[in-house]
Amino acid sequence: MKKCFLLSILSLICLLCNAQSPIFVQDSLKLISSQFKFTEGASVDKEGNVFFTDQPNNQIWKYGTDGKLSLYLDQSGRANGTYFDRKGNLIVCADEQNQIWSIDQHKKIKVLFSDFEGKKVNGPNDLWLDAKGGIYFTDPYYQRDYWTRQKAEIEKQRVYYLPKGKKTAIIVADDVIKPNGIVGTPDGKFLYVADMDANKTYRYQINVDATLTNRQTICSQHSDGMTLDSNGNIYLTGKGVTIYKPTGEKIGHIDVPEEWCGNICFGGKNKDVLFITASKSIYRIQTSAKGVE
Template identity: 50%
Template sequence: MKDQNNMKTSLTVPLQLFALALVLLAGACKAQKTADQKIIADGAELTLVADDYEFTEGPAVDSKGDVYFTDQPNDRIMKWNASDNSVSEYMKPAGRSNGLYFDDEGNLLSAADEKNELWRIDPDKNVTVLTDGFEGKKLNGPNDLWVDGKGGIYFTDPYYQRSWWTHNEPPQEARSVYYLAPGTDTPRVVGDIDFEQPNGIIGSPDGKLLYVSDIDAKKTYEYDIRDDGNLYSRKLYAEMGSDGMTIDNRGNVYLTGDGVTVFDKYGNQIQHIPVPETWTANITFAGPDQKTLFITAMDSVYTLEMVVHGVR
């Protein structure tokens, strides 16, 4: 009996140590998870840059960290200089540009919906129309875009009636996501064709995933990207739609509307950034190190310093 009690005691001590180790490991994992979810710099506050626009949209960062964004009702593209926090007019008229994105050659790509076109604006401000239609009809109105590593362009084509259009019905029956392959002028529909209103779009830096918001359906989807540019394996990423979108180096995806809502790569919400405007339209990472979150919201633009940084 004495030997059995000693045996129980000798077994109990290692089990207690094992349980303690599990508790410590769980605590370390929780602390690491909390650290991984920290995305805003210590002490950082949302900073108003300027508020003298009509409606801001489409921020795109260049290789220097400067941001170009649109003031669509006033038909102009603005430029924010990261070095001195100044804003100046870059281009007017600007084809009623909405979403913007830079390609790897330093050209500014624009969803120019005055005439339902996709533009390339070179550094000298020369404009090339990349595409203006699909299957013999005009596009509905390109809205937002993302460029893959091959130079192909994904863009959303919802329908928002514009005061500068003479037509009042969508030219395309479906509101789709398109892919314009490099060296071509004819886009093709990729992914699904049952969107209510596709809007925000962003891809992962490795070119394997594409996120597309169906803003009217209040959903954002994740797609796998094939080598030929086609999309497959649609998965629900978040029960939330979005106007504009961006992604950081940890794979967190930033959605807009009521401020900025941030989801980790698994689709779990980790942060909400309030913005004092009735609508937050779009976002990108800016600055030389891409650690400044640049936010367009109604008649204003804001910045917020981050721990994470943007990626292409």
């Protein structure tokens, strides 16, 4: 009887552990490198190669599916958030001049966005592209030591949408205080936006005209960068990585031995390796979950 009771308890513990591990971690967290100053902007190309930024050093790095780490671009416009479009161009929040760039496979740079109604925006921080090639981007104000300006030209910190092929962006969310991390669902129906000062992550409905409505609070946690897996789970960064169901239920956490985690994406040939940019480092962890970006 005692043995059966203990077995039942162990079985219950196993079930609870599995319930708290939606990513089904298959290995321990592995450090790739700690040679950077502050890593950010993780994104993945269609082959599964991961690109990320070292903003203070003004660089973009590549971690290939072959396991090789290499400098991809120096003088990167103080790149912050990044995302690949369907043609393989790396779309970059170029924080140095508060612009958005497109970097093609030959490393040729094209400025997609430079101002809003004649004023410099606060500093494009993170971005997500919809199926039409339009760009949603967050615009919080963080004073940089490489800027000459000492205050914002635009008072409000908003979420903008830049239609493909256009130079003029539209405001899609001004009901946030300091928007930062952003990601959309693969079906193009919803957009997640983290608000750093409100310490919340919201979900908006994306309308046919790219505007946003029906804001809902998903969880009381902000996020510097975020990603989704194929089950719709949301991965938020900050003090480690916290995972939530689309309903807002917290279902997991990954401890990362750094002061701050800036961004995250799934990469590798099968998009089943989670890459985490964290302070001066970049980490990876093998999972059985798969990314959708």
